[in-house]
Amino acid sequence: MLKRVFQGISLLIFLLIILIAVVLFRTFSFGGSNNTAPVALPTVPAFSSVAISENVSAAIQIRTITLTAGDPRPGREGPWLELEDLLERTYPDFHATAEKMKVADYTLLYHWEGSDPSLDPILLMAHQDVVPVNIGTEGDWDAPPFSGEIVGDYLYGRGTIDDKTSLITIMEAAEALVDSGFQPTRSIWIMFGHDEEVSGSGARAGVEYFESQGIEMEMVLDEGFMVVDPFPITGTTVGMIGIAEKGYVTIEITSRAAGGHSSTPPRNSANIQLARALVALDETQMPSNLSEPPMSDMIAALAADMPFMTRMAFANQWLFGSMIEGQFSADGASNAMIRTTTAPTMISGSIKENVLPQNAVALVNFRIHPSDTMESVLAHVREVISGIDGVTADISQREGIGNEASPVSPIDSRAYQTLAAVAAAAGGDVPVVPALVLGATDARWTTGISENVYRFAPAVIAIGDLSGFHGTNERIAVDNLERMATGYAQIMTAMASE
Numbered sequence: 001m002l003k004r005v006f007q008g009i010s011l012l013i014f015l016l017i018i019l020i021a022v023v024l025f026r027t028f029s030f031g032g033s034n035n036t037a038p039v040a041l042p043t044v045p046a047f048s049s050v051a052i053s054e055n056v057s058a059a060i061q062i063r064t065i066t067l068t069a070g071d072p073r074p075g076r077e078g079p080w081l082e083l084e085d086l087l088e089r090t091y092p093d094f095h096a097t098a099e100k101m102k103v104a105d106y107t108l109l110y111h112w113e114g115s116d117p118s119l120d121p122i123l124l125m126a127h128q129d130v131v132p133v134n135i136g137t138e139g140d141w142d143a144p145p146f147s148g149e150i151v152g153d154y155l156y157g158r159g160t161i162d163d164k165t166s167l168i169t170i171m172e173a174a175e176a177l178v179d180s181g182f183q184p185t186r187s188i189w190i191m192f193g194h195d196e197e198v199s200g201s202g203a204r205a206g207v208e209y210f211e212s213q214g215i216e217m218e219m220v221l222d223e224g225f226m227v228v229d230p231f232p233i234t235g236t237t238v239g240m241i242g243i244a245e246k247g248y249v250t251i252e253i254t255s256r257a258a259g260g261h262s263s264t265p266p267r268n269s270a271n272i273q274l275a276r277a278l279v280a281l282d283e284t285q286m287p288s289n290l291s292e293p294p295m296s297d298m299i300a301a302l303a304a305d306m307p308f309m310t311r312m313a314f315a316n317q318w319l320f321g322s323m324i325e326g327q328f329s330a331d332g333a334s335n336a337m338i339r340t341t342t343a344p345t346m347i348s349g350s351i352k353e354n355v356l357p358q359n360a361v362a363l364v365n366f367r368i369h370p371s372d373t374m375e376s377v378l379a380h381v382r383e384v385i386s387g388i389d390g391v392t393a394d395i396s397q398r399e400g401i402g403n404e405a406s407p408v409s410p411i412d413s414r415a416y417q418t419l420a421a422v423a424a425a426a427g428g429d430v431p432v433v434p435a436l437v438l439g440a441t442d443a444r445w446t447t448g449i450s451e452n453v454y455r456f457a458p459a460v461i462a463i464g465d466l467s468g469f470h471g472t473n474e475r476i477a478v479d480n481l482e483r484m485a486t487g488y489a490q491i492m493t494a495m496a497s498e
């Protein structure tokens with residue numbers, strides 16, 4: 001009997017040792033590369049942050065604010081024309097070399113023709129417009145939001161992160177390359193959309209132009225990520241390159257009931273049933289996905305830089321998967337990286353306090369992960385609310401029907417490898433990871449003209465400064481200006497010299 005017990009314990013210990021061995025083996029063989037790219041970066045002209053800061057500041061002072069689709073309204077186009085004029089005056093040599101055209105009235109397209117027309121061009125993008133500053137918050141800024149003032153090491157203003165510094169430093173790079181005698185082999189296109197923050201009609205018109213000309217792009221580069229310091233999972237500086245962006249759909253949930261006087265309410269009025277539906281949707285989130293790109297690629301690229309325990313957990317998701325999922329789900333930003341998010345935003349019921357509603361309606365905004373679709377979101381909602389009487393769900397048409405998540409761009413393309421090398425250099429030899437962009441960019445219109453669509457700017461940004469994005473105290477460290485112009489020049493040179 002005792003012998004059997006000992007045999008049982010030995011077997012347990014044996015199995016435990018095998019388990020530990022498997023966990024450790026998987027941990028040490030996990031990822032293995034920090035993804036530093038093999039691309040050698042070209043030498044490019046030298047840039048001066050001080051000189052560039054004057055041009056960024058001038059662009060910040062031009063109030064190209066968009067509020068609703070269709071902006072700028074007739075008679076309000078002055079700032080866009082002023083910005084176009086600023087570019088023409090500030091970058092005369094590039095304007096003398098490239099062909100400029102306009103689509104959708106104010107979106108600027110530049111074509112710097114390459115010497116070999118058989119090669120697909122590259123497209124660099126930024127947008128001219130900015131979001132407004134909330135009325136009454138101007139005084140909370142350390143410098144007025146449309147002053148373009150430098151305070152300490154930072155240049156302040158609406159558009160410094162999103163997205164005028166990219167716009168200006170792309171032009172700085174192009175002008176300096178023209179002056180240096182650089183001649184692209186592959187054509188370089190530059191597109192500055194005029195209404196990214198409201199509808200993106202300008203970028204869409206640009207893409208339609210490319211499609212009408214049969215032009216496919218070897219690479220599309222737009223805003224999205226930068227080098228972030230520190231990156232939450234590792235606590236170190238990491239370059240992030242967006243290889244996909246989430247989609248967008250709003251589901252309208254309608255709850256119908258008899259209505260009537262509030263002095264004799266039934267137990268399951270329209271509002272109560274609607275509330276049940278919203279609680280059910282909150283409690284049944286859409287499934288997470290850590291096993292497909294971009295998430296799986298991001299985790300593999302980070303492996304070498306993770307603390308041991310974190311690495312062990314990620315390497316053994318068969319064992320620690322639910323723990324990892326729980327940690328990601330606990331924080332709004334990381335939760336948004338791993339699943340389609342559920343956000344009830346608008347609710348309406350009765351129009352009077354003593355009247356029961358016959359229809360109660362909620363709008364629930366979903367940001368679609370690349371592993372889901374608008375259809376799968378709707379199916380999920382209908383499934384979750386199926387047991388609740390009188391409640392139906394449909395895709396809302398109020399702001400258009402939304403859009404699917406983008407395709408996921410590859411990380412073994414020359415374009416990605418080049419961007420990874422630029423990002424690594426911009427951060428000072430840092431690891432670079434592919435990532436999912438949570439908001440929408442103009443890049444989403446371009447996935448029909450290129451397989452290699454990336455979202456990245458060669459700047460280093462402190463995590464704390466991300467709050468300025470569409471918020472108060474939007475600012476960029478002045479030393480980023482040289483870094484960004486250098487990075488864009490490296491990208492143009494490396495991608496367009498073949």
Ligand SMILES: [Zn+2]
Pocket residue numbers: 127162163196223
């Ligand atoms: Zn933007």
